[in-house]
Amino acid sequence: MIRDEDSIERVSEEIAEKYRNYVNPGIANILKFSGFDVPEDWAEGCYIYDVSGRKFLDCVGGYGAFSLGHRHPKVVEAVKAQLDKEALKSHFFMSIELAEACEAMANVLPGDINYSFLCNSGTEAVEGALKAARIHTGRTEYVGAINGFHGKSYGSLSVSGREVYKEKFKPLLPVAKHVPFGDADAVAEAVTDQTAAVILEVVQGEAGVNIAPDGFFPKVREICTANGAMLILDEVRTGFGRTGKMFASEHYGIKPDIVTMAKALGGGVMPVGAFAANAEIWDSLFGSNPYLHSTTFGGNPLACAAVIAAIKTTIEEGLVERSARLGAKLLDGLKSVQAQYPNIVKDVRGKGLLAGIEFDHEDFAALMIAGCGRKDVLVAYSLNNPKVIRVEPPLIIEESELDRAVAAISESVAETSEMLAGIG
Numbered sequence: 316m317i318r319d320e321d322s323i324e325r326v327s328e329e330i331a332e333k334y335r336n337y338v339n340p341g342i343a344n345i346l347k348f349s350g351f352d353v354p355e356d357w358a359e360g361c362y363i364y365d366v367s368g369r370k371f372l373d374c375v376g377g378y379g380a381f382s383l384g385h386r387h388p389k390v391v392e393a394v395k396a397q398l399d400k401e402a403l404k405s406h407f408f409m410s411i412e413l414a415e416a417c418e419a420m421a422n423v424l425p426g427d428i429n430y431s432f433l434c435n436s437g438t439e440a441v442e443g444a445l446k447a448a449r450i451h452t453g454r455t456e457y458v459g460a461i462n463g464f465h466g467k468s469y470g471s472l473s474v475s476g477r478e479v480y481k482e483k484f485k486p487l488l489p490v491a492k493h494v495p496f497g498d499a500d501a502v503a504e505a506v507t508d509q510t511a512a513v514i515l516e517v518v519q520g521e522a523g524v525n526i527a528p529d530g531f532f533p534k535v536r537e538i539c540t541a542n543g544a545m546l547i548l549d550e551v552r553t554g555f556g557r558t559g560k561m562f563a564s565e566h567y568g569i570k571p572d573i574v575t576m577a578k579a580l581g582g583g584v585m586p587v588g589a590f591a592a593n594a595e596i597w598d599s600l601f602g603s604n605p606y607l608h609s610t611t612f613g614g615n616p617l618a619c620a621a622v623i624a625a626i627k628t629t630i631e632e633g634l635v636e637r638s639a640r641l642g643a644k645l646l647d648g649l650k651s652v653q654a655q656y657p658n659i660v661k662d663v664r665g666k667g668l669l670a671g672i673e674f675d676h677e678d679f680a681a682l683m684i685a686g687c688g689r690k691d692v693l694v695a696y697s698l699n700n701p702k703v704i705r706v707e708p709p710l711i712i713e714e715s716e717l718d719r720a721v722a723a724i725s726e727s728v729a730e731t732s733e734m735l736a737g738i739g
């Protein structure tokens with residue numbers, strides 16, 4: 316750990332220079348501008364430490380990846396034990412770890428969804444799901460949601476719903492329509508006999524924590540079934556307890572045809588993604604050729620060890636219930652901030668430990684992220700709705716730490732509005 320002031324500045328500048336020369340100059344500039352220009356060093360539980368030893372409460376949670384916190388000992392132990400045995404597979408033989416990871420997933424996945432394909436990221440999971448829907452239906456079009464976020468590879472980008480990330484990369488996959496999230500009539504209008512799949516997040520994350528009205532998902536389920544279209548639910552962010560259910564679809568009592576997962580699936584230790592479906596869909600994808608969709612690194616034994624330990628730990632530590640309970644407390648706290656500052660905080664919404672606070676302007680939200688950072692509390696930017704900041708802490712967070720996060724948000728609202736009043 317580097318404690319000397321000069322050396323902290325030197326290391327920060329050296330790393331910023333490497334970012335400017337070798338990584339991405341814009342990111343170095345944004346981080347410097349927002350005051351996060353000291354590199355992070357290590358992390359444990361709900362905390363991230365930078366190279367100066369400064370300790371941050373992590374309410375970004377790796378955009379959902381750190382549901383178990385950083386380096387959960389049970390996941391670390393499982394991955395280390397696997398590393399001592401075998402790191403990557405030959406692909407020549409069967410893999411015990413892959414078989415057991417897919418079994419562990421089948422045990423928690425909804426309904427008859429028993430088959431999983433493991434990959435390395437959320438966007439790869441979505442690519443696989445889009446291919447599975449296409450081959451199973453023999454159709455080529457998709458329906459997505461406005462401001463939906465599914466990743467940035469070509470297929471995922473096509474079904475995502477914010478133009479700014481897409482316009483320079485066209486032509487993309489054929490997407491018939493992006494419908495307003497929560498509008499079942501719009502879905503009914505968009506779905507035709509050409510629709511391979513409707514793809515939706517269950518709670519929209521990057522769109523600013525949008526929650527659909529209660530009847531929406533059951534209606535979408537009906538529309539898809541009636542039209543022979545697949546329903547792909549993207550649970551990359553919401554899966555494994557984030558919203559207070561193992562999968563967010565359980566809030567609505569519906570079963571998707573295909574589920575995508577990533578983030579928390581790897582227990583915050585390994586990067587893992589997956590898509591999953593039932594035997595019929597699997598037969599369409601792999602029945603004629605088991606190698607029709609494949610990956611070198613996906614489902615590697617280190618990833619599988621992390622998946623098995625993550626699912627076991629989530630269940631053993633009651634983290635799904637904890638997310639529901641602490642999420643209600645977090646929402647109460649944020650609502651009291653809204654009640655205190657009704658002209659500034661436009662809305663507060665959430666499910667489990669996925670909460671969003673909407674301000675009337677994106678600059679206010681950006682200043683809030685910096686303001687909370689000055690209080691050593693990290694909150695997240697929303698890629699497809701920058702007016703909203705997100706609070707997405709590890710599910711292992713203590714109540715007192717949640718109180719601290721809410722206090723930091725409340726104080727930052729006061730300070731930011733004072734600062735802006737001073738400028739104005």
Ligand SMILES: Cc1ncc(COP(=O)(O)O)c(C=O)c1O
Binds near residue numbers: 439
């Ligand atoms: C709902 C959803 N789907 C897909 C993705 C893409 O995941 P990745 O960044 O691992 O490719 C994300 C990432 O934030 C996401 O939130």
